[in-house]
Amino acid sequence: MTQPAGTLYVVATPIGNLGDLSRRAQETLGRVSLIAAEDTRHTGQLLKVFGIETAMMSLHEHNEERRSQLLLARLIAGESIALVSDAGTPLISDPGFDLVAAARDRGIQVVAVPGACAAIAALSIAGLPTDRFTFEGFLAAKSSARRAQLEMLQTQERTMVFYESPHRLVDSLSDMSSIFGGDRRAVVCRELTKQHETSYSGALAHLQEQSARDTDMSRGEIVIVVAGNSIQASTLNIDADRLLRALLEDLPPSQAAKIAAKISGEKRSELYERAMSIGKRQSP
Ligand code: SAM
Numbered sequence: 001m002t003q004p005a006g007t008l009y010v011v012a013t014p015i016g017n018l019g020d021l022s023r024r025a026q027e028t029l030g031r032v033s034l035i036a037a038e039d040t041r042h043t044g045q046l047l048k049v050f051g052i053e054t055a056m057m058s059l060h061e062h063n064e065e066r067r068s069q070l071l072l073a074r075l076i077a078g079e080s081i082a083l084v085s086d087a088g089t090p091l092i093s094d095p096g097f098d099l100v101a102a103a104r105d106r107g108i109q110v111v112a113v114p115g116a117c118a119a120i121a122a123l124s125i126a127g128l129p130t131d132r133f134t135f136e137g138f139l140a141a142k143s144s145a146r147r148a149q150l151e152m153l154q155t156q157e158r159t160m161v162f163y164e165s166p167h168r169l170v171d172s173l174s175d176m177s178s179i180f181g182g183d184r185r186a187v188v189c190r191e192l193t194k195q196h197e198t199s200y201s202g203a204l205a206h207l208q209e210q211s212a213r214d215t216d217m218s219r220g221e222i223v224i225v226v227a228g229n230s231i232q233a234s235t236l237n238i239d240a241d242r243l244l245r246a247l248l249e250d251l252p253p254s255q256a257a258k259i260a261a262k263i264s265g266e267k268r269s270e271l272y273e274r275a276m277s278i279g280k281r282q283s284p
Contacts, residue, residue, distance in 0.1 A: 003078035006033075008103045010096065011082045012089040012115030015221075016194035018049060020116045026050050028113050029082050036071055038085040038095055059083065061095050068099040075108050082113075089117040093137045093163055118192055119161045122223035125199060126159070126187040129228070133159040139172060141165075146172065150179040155265040157228040166190075169218040170211045176226060177204040185227040191220040229265070240264040244275050253279055 009028050014020040029035060030052045036059040037043035043056060059067045071081055085094035103110050119135050136153070139162060140146045153160060164172055169188070176186070182205030191197045200207060200217060204226070211217045240260055247256035253275035260275075261268035 005106075005108050006075045006078050006080035007109045007111055008075055008100065009080065009082040009111050009113050010090050010100065011084050011113040012117065013043070013046060013084050013087060015088045015116040015118050015121065015192055016197075018046070020193060021046070021050065022113070022115050025113050025115055026052065029054060029084070031080070032082040033079045034071075034074065034081045036067070036081055036083045036096075036099065038090075042086050043084055054082075059095055059099065064095050064098045068102050071099055072102050072106060072108075075103060076106065087116075087118075089115070092117055092119065092135075116193065118163065118189075118221065118223050121192045122187070122189040122225050123159070123161055125189065126225040127201065128159045128185065128187065128225055130159065132157075132228075133161060135161045138163045138165070139168075141168065143171065143175065147175050147179065150175055151262075154179055155229050155262055157230070157265065159228050160226045162224045162226070164222045164224050166218045166220060166222055169222055169224075170208070172224065173204060173208040173211050176224075177208045180204060180226065180229070182206075182208075184229075187225045188217065189223045189225070190217065192223070194220070196220065240266050240271060241274065241278070244271060244278060248275060248278060 009032060011025050011028055013025070029047065029050070032054060035043065035054050035056045037056045038058070038060050040056040040058050047054065057067065057071070059071070075081055083090050083096050083099060085096065088094070090096040091100060100110055123130055123133060134156060139149055162172070182203060184204045185202070186204050186207055187199055187201040188207055188211070189199045200210060243260045243264060244256055247259055251259070253272060257268050257272035257275045260266070260271045
């Protein structure tokens with residue numbers, strides 16, 4: 001008789017405060033036959049605090065593809081495995097995607113053991129709209145690439161959540177301020193759940209100026225939450241079809257749709273389809 005496949009548990013660990021490791025997470029980590037960890041030394045310290053002695057195997061961005069196949073074989077053979085990252089929820093700007101996707105492809109049960117996540121923690125305290133939001137992860141390190149990413153988000157109406165490294169905070173706030181506008185509201189959350197947890201909220205121009213002056217602000221781990229663009233196309237009375245027609249006189253449909261999407265805030269894919277049908281009607 002063949003052994004039933006094991007279960008893959010995706011387990012969130014604390015982002016600072018060890019009190020945030022749930023009882024269910026502790027039980028799961030203690031019960032599985034193996035823990036796949038981003039950094040076994042780091043996770044080893046956590047396990048020691050909770051008296052958990054389960055064996056570990058490393059799974060990080062440099063070995064993820066290879067290791068996932070190995071772990072998959074063990075799951076298929078009937079072992080249950082827990083996946084953790086150094087802090088917070090695995091796969092959220094952390095390794096684990098290859099393993100979870102491969103497990104799903106093979107019909108293996110994947111179970112979440114949820115807990116801390118810096119993006120969600122920051123969003124929950126930012127005081128900015130949470131009914132719709134977008135998680136952007138880390139922006140590019142190079143200023144030109146970062147500015148291009150921010151340009152693409154200029155018309156985003158949803159609240160945006162970014163992870164940021166402390167030494168890029170001042171530059172990122174400066175780019176955000178110049179692209180989104182200095183009066184756009186934002187919140188910088190640092191060291192969430194830790195002893196020196198601090199949140200700074202205000203207009204981007206103010207936060208930029210404060211971050212340049214107060215070196216404490218860019219110490220430790222940081223999440224930036226930025227309000228979405230509230231100037232909707234409907235408010236500006238932009239007629240996207242008229243705009244498209246005008247642009248199509250000089251530009252190909254893909255470029256016309258891209259620019260019209262930036263100005264109107266409408267979806268680029270939808271505008272492209274409309275541009276194509278306008279193009280057909282306009283051609284002789
Ligand atoms: N998987 C993690 C999660 O669920 O939040 C995120 C991992 S990502 C590699 C690390 C980034 O998350 C940090 O650079 C920072 O932007 C953010 N972060 C993690 N812990 C944080 C904390 N305690 N306070 C503020 N930001 C934090």
